[in-house]
Amino acid sequence: MRGRATRYFATLKGRGQLPLEVEPLGGGRFAVTLEGKRREVDALPLDHGAVSLLIDGESYSVEFEEHGEEVAVLVRNQVVRVDVADERRLRLRAAHGGFTVEGRQAVSAPMPGKVVKLMAKVGDQVKEGQGLMVIEAMKMENELTSPKSGKVVELSAVEGATVEKDAPLAVVE
Numbered sequence: 001m002r003g004r005a006t007r008y009f010a011t012l013k014g015r016g017q018l019p020l021e022v023e024p025l026g027g028g029r030f031a032v033t034l035e036g037k038r039r040e041v042d043a044l045p046l047d048h049g050a051v052s053l054l055i056d057g058e059s060y061s062v063e064f065e066e067h068g069e070e071v072a073v074l075v076r077n078q079v080v081r082v083d084v085a086d087e088r089r090l091r092l093r094a095a096h097g098g099f100t101v102e103g104r105q106a107v108s109a110p111m112p113g114k115v116v117k118l119m120a121k122v123g124d125q126v127k128e129g130q131g132l133m134v135i136e137a138m139k140m141e142n143e144l145t146s147p148k149s150g151k152v153v154e155l156s157a158v159e160g161a162t163v164e165k166d167a168p169l170a171v172v173e
Contacts, residue, residue: 005031009090011083065110072110077140079110105147107170109163113137118159120170124152132170133157146172 003024011017023031030041042054046061053060063074070081117134120126126146135142146152154171163169 005033006086008084008086011085012080067110074138077138079140079142081145103173104153105150105172106168107132107144107147107172109135109165109167109169110142110144111135111137112165113142113163115157115159115161115163115169116141118155118157119143120146120152120155122152122155126150126152126172132172135163144169148172 003026005021005023007019007021009017009019018034021031021033023033025031025040028043030043032039032041039055044052044054046052050061050063053062060075065072065074067081069085070083073080073082113135114137115133116136119131119133126132126149128146128149130146131143132146132152133144135144150172152170153173155169156167157163157169
């Protein structure tokens with residue numbers, strides 16, 4: 001059964017805001033239009049929370065993890081953080097001056113892994129989106145970035161150390 005297409009806006013670092021439309025086609029199939037290109041997508045939820053996607057004959061196993069307003073998307077050994085909002089939510093954000101974070105912000109490990117590189121130290125002034133450290137997990141490197149502009153006031157991450165999922169790594173004020 002076909003449904004009505006919903007318009008979303010995906011915000012990716014370095015790419016800006018991209019409009020996309022998602023139309024349910026029924027039976028786990030969707031028509032997704034991104035940057036003017038329409039593709040049919042077959043989606044099958046898997047037992048462990050991942051989703052198997054079939055796009056133009058290519059198969060992808062995709063995992064999602066929510067981080068506040070953003071979603072970390074793991075596909076083909078790459079993690080991409082995406083903020084997705086529908087038109088209503090986007091209007092609400094605009095009316096409230098965007099969605100900048102305030103106050104003390106903790107950065108924690110999105111998954112178990114090893115700290116392979118520190119890119120900031122306590123006392124450093126950082127900008128929103130600036131890299132703080134790199135964590136290696138599942139044979140891929142993930143840069144953890146500052147959630148806001150401010151000062152690094154705590155840094156519990158140690159280069160070479162193994163960390164568990166949700167382990168506190170840094171605090172930015």
